[in-house]
Amino acid sequence: MFTFIICFIAGIGAGLGTGFAGMSAAAVISPMLITFLDMPAYDAVGIALASDVLASAVSAYTYGKNKNLDIKNGLVMMTAVLLFTMVGSWIAKLVPNDTMGGFSVVMTFFLGIKFIVKPVMTTKESMGGVSAKKRVIQSIICGTLIGLICGFVGAGGGMMLLLILTSVLGYELKTAVGTSVFIMTFTALTGAVSHFAIGGMPDVLCLVYCVLSTLLWARIAAVFANKASPKVLNRATGIVLAVLGAVIMTVNFVK
DSSP states (O other): OHHHHHHHHHHHHHHHHHHHHOOOTHHHHHHHHHHHHOOOHHHHHHHHHHHHHHHHHHHHHHHHHTTOOOHHHHHHHHHHHHHHHHHHHHHGGGSOTHHHHHHHHHHHHHHHHHHHHSOOOOOHHHHTTSOHHHHHHHHHHHHHHHHHHHHHHSOOHHHHHHHHHHHTSOOOHHHHHHHHHHHHHHHHHHHHHHHHHHHOOOOHHHHHHHHHHHHHHHHHHHHHHHHSOHHHHHHHHHHHHHHHHHHHHHHHHHO
16 A cells, blocks of 8 residues: 555656646656655656656647647657667766766756746747758757766756746647657657666566556646646746745755
8 A cells, every 4th residue: 555655646747747738757756756666766667668658749749739849859859869868868877876866956956946937928939930941050059068978967858948948949838748758758768768777677566567557647738738728837837946946945855
């Protein structure tokens, strides 16, 4: 029962973060499983990545159904992210392990504050003012940067995507989140498959509990996000990210 409760709570945080902001489930699930269930870090990350796949996929479907997804440029950026994540991972031997998790957590907290204090109010009309060629070039450059940072630091993919899509590429918030979870579906799938292929299957019950809980709450959050006004969505996204960031920092401190 204790295992179920921890996995369910971890899934709530991961699902809300994914559905509202395209946040990687690994940022929430991994520290929860490691701290409260004494699970090996490698197994915890594998479970988190597997949870990310379906949660991101159902979120991307929901955003796409509401026409809040840029598939064309998302595919371009995803290719660059996947390629340069491998390059960044190769370089990552120079980085101490302790650096990895902290970057994503701190970024989650301050990005949440940013959405509350300075909301993204870009419209789809203003997004359409950018030429298709310029958007593709931007997607390649930004995807390369995100991939290098994720591979080098080891975390922060979802948050980096959201930050760059809204602040650099000028995406409207819903389209930014929809495109982010679309990309994260494939990056998480790649990571989960490689994890299980190398390290074998983790605790099956934990895997099922986390996947189902994350999927449920991601769907709930995505449906709400697509119906909300930009102002309400910015505030809800900011609160979710800030609270999750603060909780994860506390969990890491306890650990």
